[in-house]
Amino acid sequence: MSRIRQQNVLAAQWTPDGASLGTPDLTVADNQIFGENVFSQAVQRQRLPKDVYKRLSQTLAKGEALDTTLADAVALAMKEWALEKGATHYAHVFQPLTGLTAEKHDSFYAPTGEGTALASFSGKELIQAEPDASSFPTGGIRATFEARGYTAWDPTSPAFILENPNGALLCIPTAFVSWTGEALDHKIPLLRSMDALSRSAGRALKLFGKEVGRVFTTVGPEQEYFLIDEQYYFERPDLVTTGRTLFGAKPPKGHELDDHYFGSIPERVLAYMLEAERELARLGIPIKTRHNEVAPAQYEIAPIFENSNVGSDHQQLTMQILQNVARRYGLVCLLHEKPFAGVNGSGKHNNWSMGTDEGENLLDPGDTPHENLQFLFFCTAVIQAVNKHQGLLRASIASAGQDHRLGANEAPPAIISIFLGDELERLFGAIEAGTAGQSTPESFLGLGTPVLPPLPMHGGDRNRTSPFAFTGNKFEFRALGSSMSLGLPNTVLNTIVAEAIDELAGQLQDALDSGATLEDALRPIIQQSYAANKQVVFGGDGYSEEWHEEAARRGLLNLRATPDALPYLVDQHTIGVFEAYGVLNERELHARYDVFLEQYITKLNIEAETAAALARTMLVPAAVRYKAELLAAEEPELASDAGERIASFLEAIRSLESANLKENHPEEDLLEHARYMHDVVFAAMGAVREVADALEKEVADDLWPLPKYSEILFIK
Secondary structure, eight states: OOHHHHHHHHHHTOOOOHHHHTOOOOOSOHHHHTTTTBOOHHHHHHHSOHHHHHHHHHHHHHTOOOOHHHHHHHHHHHHHHHHHTTEEEEEEEEOBTTSSOEEEEEESEEEOSSSOEEEOOOHHHHHEEOOBSTTSOOTTSSOTTOOBEEEEEOTTSOOEEEEETTEEEEEEEEEEEETTSOBOBSHHHHHHHHHHHHHHHHHHHHHTTOOOSOEEEEEEEEEEEEEEEHHHHHTOHHHHHHSSOSOOOOOSOSSTTOOSTTOOOOHHHHHHHHHHHHHHHHTTOOEEEEEEOSSTTEEEEEEOOEEHHHHHHHHHHHHHHHHHHHHHTTEEEEOOSOSSTTSOOOEEEEEEEEEETTSOBTTOOOSOTTTOHHHHHHHHHHHHHHHHTHHHHHHHTOOTTGGGTTTSSSSOOSSOOEEOOHHHHHHHHHHHHTOOOSOOOOOEEOOSOTTSOOEEOOSSOOOTTOSEEEOSSSEEEEEEETTOOSHHHHHHHHHHHHHHHHHHHHHHHHHHHTTOOHHHHHHHHHHHHHHHHGGGBOOSOTTSHHHHHHHHHHTOOOOOSHHHHGGGGGOHHHHHHHHHTTSOOHHHHHHHHHHHHHHHHHHHHHHHHHHHHHIIIIIHHHHHHHHHHHHHTTOHHHHHHHHHHHHHHHHHHHHHHHHTOGGGSOTTSHHHHHHHIIIIIHHHHHHHHHHHHHHHTTSOTTTOOSOOHHHHTTOO
16 A cells, blocks of 8 residues: 555544544634633733722833732732632743743642642742743853843733643743843843834824824734644654755645635644634634635634734744644644745734724824825834835844745745835825825726625735735735744834834924924925835835846845845844834844854754755665666666666765764854855755655655655645
8 A cells, every 4th residue: 555545544534523632612602712711901800909900000001010019919819810720830931032932830839838738829929930041042141051030020911821631820921031131032122112112103193283192013913834644744854853844846736726725624624723713712812814825735824913012922822822732633733934845835924003002003094195194104104114124124034944935936025125005105106206186086896796886995906925015004024934923023113113203203393393384394204205215115026036136226135045134133223223212232132143043053954964864864775775676677777767866866965964064164153154054054955855856756656755745735
């Protein structure tokens, strides 16, 4: 029996029997379970004394620290709630620079000395804990022998309960800081950047005659992922070790027929989605959308907009739940940006906007964008920020996985540009030319049947090739990788937009002080800013070679690989703006730069060693056996061809092993080392793969040791 038929039998053994999978009852309405495992405002209002709840709300609204008595009261209520939910332990959950989440579990219970145990949880334990800081990436901020670091409760992100068949855990979102005070995580700079943007936007709104308490940034990330049968996963050591397939010939069928996108969701996959979404609902994560994505075995899940900090925490939790629930269905959820060559990879579209605490979206154009001076002001600030800091934005989404995806005719190009849509682009062009008039009249798309009403058209078509697109009342930063934390990209966005808002608001204040009206003062400011930054605006095909040539003429950056992009994290302009707004200091920025380079080098080294080992111990023996069978079958010509292919394969393997020898690595300088890994080692891996994938198409199927793409992607 061939491996394909064997795997068909294995896949068919799955049945939609919820009881056999331990699946909970999915008939309970979402509105009854939403947020039931969250220590939300509603729970706080119910469980805290009225005066304590009021003090807590006021403290959080002002962004102040909790005093000891208030923290003790909150900790007591949180503990009692968690114990009722079955929790025996609590954990400070934080986001170190690994991009993952981390946690250390502590028991509520302690012995009393009388043969019993008593549950306790103080305000001090709620507010602060001390995990080991030396074993997390710090970029030199902490030496290995210097272990002290602190996690600090983030009361703006609600605590929650994670359930397990054998108990439950109270999870407390926290920030992670070194003993010397530097941020060691993604949460602290994100919170600082949100404060910076709030201050800048609040000052600007005063010029428009508005007083607001706070301006929030919001995110709504669209998460793409692959689901494959776990049998295939464990038969692919490259997937287990690196998260992607290092070998695999392109199958005869990929996504060329466009038959998977938005197609009917397979029963097994839908059962998994329903359970994952139910768990997410209980954790207060507002999932809105699910669908098949473009590539076979690829899917997408998307929530409703949330505060950037909470949305970032929820996104980390979403990835964790997606992976955990998949195993209950005999599936594995792959979050790597490019797990399979030759088919679309996975991204994470970061929908970003700004809004006031009174519910006003600052990026909503309204019915007549040309009259909405406030919208034009903030939109202009975003355009200016993105153009000024193209390199930094590209650096914020750089990784080894992204090097396979960005610009590969499936994802936004590595060139950062903005898509505004036809109407807005015409409007800004008219303002620049000094001829602005009425907005484009609303037009309608006729559907050709009286049964359906006419649908209003947007001010412009969508552009899926744009890395940064305006989509009605928000900007969609489409270039994030699927495995990434939202922390750094949104920290960068918030900080650079705060800078642009202040620059434009300063000019506006000067004009108003000179006696100009708001409209007369604002129009030349928008005119000058757009004229200086319009080169970043592009509405055409970002995949085309013509755009690459045009972008070069415009002076836009094309940072194709991670080593090209990361230096912009420590560029003097970056250091200047981040220090000016108190988001990250020079030492913290250099720490991230070093950490990301080290991670890049290490990941490529792991891939190279894995590729060489798989090739030598699994693929070469399979090819040699195939050659022997050809000789035994008296097929000398075919055997000779196989021998030549094997010789080429061995030569490519030796070249890869030599390139990845430690003594050949330029380890004195991290950036040069990263460039060497990309230019030499990664290229040598490609040469090995080229021969291996050709052999896969020649060697007898029963001899080839790795499951093929035609099996992994299509047998569900």
